[in-house]
Amino acid sequence: MFFESHLELLQAAAEANRTRAAWTGYASITPPDAAQSDAIVGAYDGATLRLSSPTESVVTADEVSPYTGKALNVSYGAPSVDEALVGAAAAATALRDADIDRRIGVCLEALHRIHLRGQEFAAVTAHTTGQSLNMACSGSGTNALDRGLEAVAMAWSAMRRVPENVTWQQRFGKSDVTLRKRFRTRPIGTALVVACASFPAWNAYPAILANLATGNPVLVKPHPRSVLATALAVEVIREVLAEAQLPADAVQLVVDTVDAPIAGELATSPEVRIVDFTGSPTFGSWLERNVPNTLVFTETAGVNTVIVDSVSDLSAAMRTLAGGLSLFSGQMCTTPQNIYIPDAGVDTDDGVVSRDDVVAALLSAIDDLAGAPRRAGAVCGALQSEATLQSITALADAAEADGTLVRGPAPYAHPDYPQARAVTPLVVRVDPRRGSTPPDGEQFGPVAFLIDCADVTSAVKHATASIRSHGAISSYFYCTDDAVVDKVADAYADAGASLSANLVSSMPMQFAAAYSDYHVTGLNPAGNATLTDESFVAGRFRIVQDRRQIEGK
Numbered sequence: 001m002f003f004e005s006h007l008e009l010l011q012a013a014a015e016a017n018r019t020r021a022a023w024t025g026y027a028s029i030t031p032p033d034a035a036q037s038d039a040i041v042g043a044y045d046g047a048t049l050r051l052s053s054p055t056e057s058v059v060t061a062d063e064v065s066p067y068t069g070k071a072l073n074v075s076y077g078a079p080s081v082d083e084a085l086v087g088a089a090a091a092a093t094a095l096r097d098a099d100i101d102r103r104i105g106v107c108l109e110a111l112h113r114i115h116l117r118g119q120e121f122a123a124v125t126a127h128t129t130g131q132s133l134n135m136a137c138s139g140s141g142t143n144a145l146d147r148g149l150e151a152v153a154m155a156w157s158a159m160r161r162v163p164e165n166v167t168w169q170q171r172f173g174k175s176d177v178t179l180r181k182r183f184r185t186r187p188i189g190t191a192l193v194v195a196c197a198s199f200p201a202w203n204a205y206p207a208i209l210a211n212l213a214t215g216n217p218v219l220v221k222p223h224p225r226s227v228l229a230t231a232l233a234v235e236v237i238r239e240v241l242a243e244a245q246l247p248a249d250a251v252q253l254v255v256d257t258v259d260a261p262i263a264g265e266l267a268t269s270p271e272v273r274i275v276d277f278t279g280s281p282t283f284g285s286w287l288e289r290n291v292p293n294t295l296v297f298t299e300t301a302g303v304n305t306v307i308v309d310s311v312s313d314l315s316a317a318m319r320t321l322a323g324g325l326s327l328f329s330g331q332m333c334t335t336p337q338n339i340y341i342p343d344a345g346v347d348t349d350d351g352v353v354s355r356d357d358v359v360a361a362l363l364s365a366i367d368d369l370a371g372a373p374r375r376a377g378a379v380c381g382a383l384q385s386e387a388t389l390q391s392i393t394a395l396a397d398a399a400e401a402d403g404t405l406v407r408g409p410a411p412y413a414h415p416d417y418p419q420a421r422a423v424t425p426l427v428v429r430v431d432p433r434r435g436s437t438p439p440d441g442e443q444f445g446p447v448a449f450l451i452d453c454a455d456v457t458s459a460v461k462h463a464t465a466s467i468r469s470h471g472a473i474s475s476y477f478y479c480t481d482d483a484v485v486d487k488v489a490d491a492y493a494d495a496g497a498s499l500s501a502n503l504v505s506s507m508p509m510q511f512a513a514a515y516s517d518y519h520v521t522g523l524n525p526a527g528n529a530t531l532t533d534e535s536f537v538a539g540r541f542r543i544v545q546d547r548r549q550i551e552g553k
Contacts, residue, residue, distance in 0.1 A: 001244045003105030010108060013153035016515035017532075023515055025149050026111075026142045029118035031133040034416035037123035041065070041072060044124075044228065050077035051234050051253035053087025059255050061227045066130035066382035067417040074228055076255040081262060084254050085271045088190040088217040091247035096187055096215045098246055100159050106244050107152045107209045110237045111145050117236075118142075121201075125229045129198050130382035130421070131328055139328075140201045140229070146514035147531060148205030155213040155537040159185050162543055167550075181547040187215035188295065188540060189273030194263050196278040197223035198331045198384045200230045203299055206531055207276035208237070208251065214541040216274060217250045219266060223279075224257050226384065231255075267291050274540060281441070281471070281525065288528060295539050299333065299519075301442040302471030302526030305463040306339040307488070309456045309479040310347035314361055316504045317478055322365035324476075324509040325425045328381050330446035331388070333526075334474040334510035338438055338466065340451045340459035347480070359450060363407055363427065370424040376412040380446075383421045388445045392426050395439075395447060399428045404436055409446065432462070441470045460488055464495040471526030472497045473519070476509060496523025 003010075009025055016023035032040065048058060059078040064071050079087065095103070114121060122136035131140060162183050169178045191211040195204040200222060211218045222230035231253050238248040256262035267275050267287055274295045277284055284300035311317040324336050339362075345354045353361075370376050383389050392409045399405035407427035414420040423446060430436040431452035438449035453459040456479070463475070475497050479485050485501045492499040498521060503509045512519045519531040529536055 001102065001105055002109035002240070003101040006105065006108035006112065009149070010104065010153055010156060013149045013515065014157050017150060017153055017157065020516045022513065024142060024146055026115050026145045029115070029122060029137040029141045031137045032119045032123055036119070037126060037133060038068070040120050040123035041127045045073045048075040048077070049231050049235065049253070051231060051238060052077050052079040053083055053090070053249050053252060055079040055083050059257060061255065062225050062258065063128055063227055064225070065127040066384055066421045067127060067414070067419075069419050072127065072228060076227060076231060076253060078255045079252065081265050081269060084219050084252055084266070085190065085269060087249040087252055088219060089271065091217045091250040092187075092190070094247050095217055095250045098215070100156070100185065102244060102246070103213050103215060104152060104156050106237070106240050106246065107213050108149070110240045111148050111152075111205075111209070113236050113240065114233060115142070115145055117232075121229060121232060124232060125201065126381070128226045128228050129200065130331065130384040131198075132378050132381040134378045135328055135381060140199065143514060144201040144205050147202060148209045150514045151206035151210040151532045151537060152213050154532050154534060155210050155540070158534055158538050159214065159541065168547075178550045179547045180550055181545055183543050183545050185215065185541045186544050188542060189216060190271050191216045191218045191274035191276065191540070192263070192266050192272050193218055193220050194275070194277045194279065195220070195222045195230050197226040198328070199278075199333075200226055201233065203276070203278040203531070204230060205233070206536070207297065208233075210537045211274060211276075211540055212237070212251060214537065216540055219252050219254045219272075221254045221256065221263050221266065224255070224261075227255060267294070276529075284527070285525075297529035297536065299473075299527035299529060299531075300471070300525075301333055301444070302473050302524065303338055303442055303466045304334065304336045304472050304474045304476070305466065306336045306476040307456060307459045307463060307478070308339065308341050308346050308358065309477070309484070310481065311478050311502075311504070312349050312480060313504065314346065314348045314353055314358065315365070318358070318361040318365045320504050320509055321362060322369055323379060325446060325448050326366065326369055326376075326380050327508055327510060329383050329423060330425065331384060331444065332510050334512065336474070336476055336509070337443060337447060338449050338451055338463065340453045340463065342453055342455045342459065344455070355452065359406065359429065366407065366425055366427070370410065370412045373413045373415045376424070377414050377416065380412060380422060380424060382414070382417075383423060383445065386421065389421060389423060391443070392423065392445045392447060395428070395443060396426050399426075402436065404428050404430055406450065456484065456488070460491050464491055464497070467492070467495040467497045467524050469525070471524040473526045474510060475499045476503065477501045496521050
């Protein structure tokens with residue numbers, strides 16, 4: 001029904017996947033202003049969204065805007081595990097029997113409609129996650145839509161690689177045998193997609209749509225404190241399914257609470273055959289260990305490292321790094337955390353700069369950003385959770401007590417929301433050789449540890465050991481010697497980590513391009529799945545065949 005109208009877009013996306021070149025399928029979204037955003041979110045005050053199989057249970061989500069401090073006051077139908085699974089099972093046959101083009105068309109039309117409502121989705125995303133309106137239009141808007149399209153195109157390419165029908169002939173003895181063979185894709189079963197609180201669309205869109213495109217009914221479980229943006233996406237998909245004369249319950253919203261979580265029970269239900277999870281390493285690791293006979297895709301968190309060896313322009317490099325530390329208040333899985341600076345300082349075009357002066361340049365760049373309220377608001381956004389602020393405050397108190405505090409997590413003055421839960425980076429300086437070390441694992445939020453090290457070799461050794469223990473999603477290196485960059489890239493690859501070198505531009509250092517950048521390697525503890533390679537889609541379906549001999553042959 002929708003396939004032909006979006007075929008040109010789909011073909012272009014498939015070609016971009018093949019070439020890994022720069023391409024986008026969606027025009028940029030103009031951010032709404034603060035007043036428009038408030039009005040959009042306010043329109044949902046008191047609403048009840050029922051986006052699942054029938055249920056009498058309703059949950060008013062604990063969604064509070066990080067900007068206004070006000071509850072969104074939105075309720076959702078909250079099916080039990082059994083109700084959700086029954087609804088998925090009832091939708092499974094019709095979804096399975098729909099041809100590939102029909103399912104793909106539903107996915108493409110849903111992405112198109114979400115894009116048309118981009119400002120609405122951005123406003124809701126900002127007031128549930130703390131993303132700035134700019135980021136909600138880009139990272140959770142066009143870039144997330146591109147990631148969804150990327151996965152749909154990857155699934156389409158994988159499924160159409162096998163012909164639907166073929167005539168097969170081979171000689172046996174003195175006669176030819178001719179068979180007519182038919183090949184059909186078959187889904188593996190109900191899928192569960194668990195979204196995270198701070199960036200719910202970027203990972204969820206590819207997972208939801210890859211499952212739907214390959215014929216698997218989907219249960220979408222948002223974070224209990226960040227529901228509305230995900231709910232609106234589910235609502236759009238259900239509307240498109242119904243228009244395509246497919247059961248709306250092929251995609252359902254399953255809402256829970258912090259006190260009564262439902263994800264573990266769903267994931268371990270025998271009927272659930274696929275789990276996509278974005279969130280904490282603790283639950284992600286539990287899923288990887290405890291749901292046998294289920295296809296599990298995880299992206300959790302890691303310790304992203306930066307090694308600064310040499311740069312052409314120190315000020316430019318430190319501005320880029322300061323922006324990376326500040327972007328969305330450090331709540332991105334690609335945010336740098338552990339920054340290694342050698343004893344000898346950093347080589348620049350103007351000579352060697354001492355480590356203390358490098359640190360001073362970084363702090364100055366952070367302060368410059370934090371001191372410009374409108375720019376800070378666009379870059380930093382707000383903290384999604386009060387718990388993150390408490391954690392950062394505790395880290396700062398501990399660092400001040402042991403003398404390692406370099407910069408406290410000071411708030412900035414948000415130009416539109418003076419009451420916003422806003423904070424700029426905490427910076428701590430440690431030297432493992434003298435007994436001070438950064439904490440193990442990711443420290444969520446705007447937290448940076450400056451690590452004194454002997455040289456690049458020792459920094460690489462320490463950083464790759466951390467990757468093997470705790471994982472990493474993005475790693476960064478500044479060095480003007482290409483031969484050294486190649487050597488360090490090899491060391492990171494051996495640790496199962498990607499590496500970005502010498503990022504100094506208007507592009508945020510965390511930016512990951514759909515159709516081109518592989519996000520998460522699956523080779524370290526930060527996750528086992530990659531957005532988006534063929535393994536992300538291929539396991540969600542199988543090929544069944546039937547063959548019959550042509551009579552008289």
